[in-house]
Amino acid sequence: MDATPARTLGVTRRVDRLGRVVIPAELRRRLHIAEGDIVDIQVVDDCVVISRVETxxxxxxxxxxxxxxxxxxxxxxxxxxxxxx
Ligand SMILES: [Zn+2]
Incomplete structure (x- = not known):
């Protein structure tokens, strides 16, 4: 069992019927993700990791x-x- 608690923002989002989830505005600002940016989506240890791609x-x-x-x-x-x- 992992003794390290999961990092959480205390924010939950519902996935819509097309599988979309809104990235909270605070996170987009913090990670410099803007409208039109390309993101990389990976699965790491059963978690979805979204990273901004430098273009x-x-x-x-x-x-x-x-x-x-x-x-x-x-x-x-x-x-x-x-x-x-
Ligand atoms: Zn240059």
Missing amino acids: GCVFCGDAEVAHLHQDRTVCQACVDVIKAL
């Missing part, structure tokens, strides 16, 4: 991403700046 360059935010390095996206302009350092 632009991690340095400048440019949407034109040229490289993926260690699960992070980087644009060519930032790669060129880093190479010049």
Whole structure:
């Protein structure tokens, strides 16, 4: 038996008929999840884990991403700046 209590926000949500659940606004703000963001959904130890997916360059935010390095996206302009350092 696990001695560590589960982390809870004290918030419950009902799943609708399409399987949707609203992520509480406080959590969206805290985790910087905004409308239109892409999220990754995984099952970890029988729990659903939702994580925001970075879709632009991690340095400048440019949407034109040229490289993926260690699960992070980087644009060519930032790669060129880093190479010049
Ligand atoms: Zn960039």
